[in-house]
Amino acid sequence: MVGLSDTNMTYYVIQVKTGGEEKFLQAAVRRLGKEEMKICWPRRKLRIRKQGVWRDSQAPIFPGYLFLQTETVTPEIYWGVKRLPGFFRFLKDNQHIEPLSGRDQEILSHFLSFGEIVDRSLVTLDENKRISVIEGPLKGLEGRIVKVDKRKGRARVRLDLYEDSFLIDFGFEFVKPLEEPAGETGKKKRKAYVPRKS
Secondary structure: OEOOOOOOOOEEEEEEOOOOHHHHHHHHHHHHOOOOOEEEOOEEEEEEEEOOEEEEEEEEOOOOEEEEEOOOOOHHHHHHHHOOOOEEEEOEEOOEEOOOOHHHHHHHHHHHOOOOEEOOEEEEEOOOOOEEEEEOOOOOOHHHEEEEEOOOOEEEEEEEEOOEEEEEEEEEEEEEEEEOOOOOOOOOOEEEEEEOOO
């Protein structure tokens, strides 16, 4: 069964051929059945400009990785998964299969809390013209942002998984504050946020 349930469950990581995640996931479900395992494939929404037109697209958050939700990797699951085309290995390796823990588990749970497909974050500019995240998957990951492309609406984030580190782009949307009429002090107050028109 493909989907999400309790993000406090135990997750094991399967490394597969990058670009072949969906095909591998479907094959795993067909082979092992709906009751033996649940596989998560976290993805992110991006806007891509092609021939002058912006289009919505999806891309994996962790390219080449799927997350197996189960209490333990039984021999049946191990051999069923290992024999599928596109399989590389379990992490850490096939001789030492270890569930996610610590910061790795926190990062996965963070993204899964937004659903299996995370939307673009809402951001605004602070007084120093720096990105400030209001809500969305980038919230709490500000310290991991290494590059911001305001024109494309993307923030590049450094993610870690076991001993690997890689850079992933996440989409964001600028919003601007609504302002209340000036009060006695003559200062305007911020009230709420609305999307900024492109």
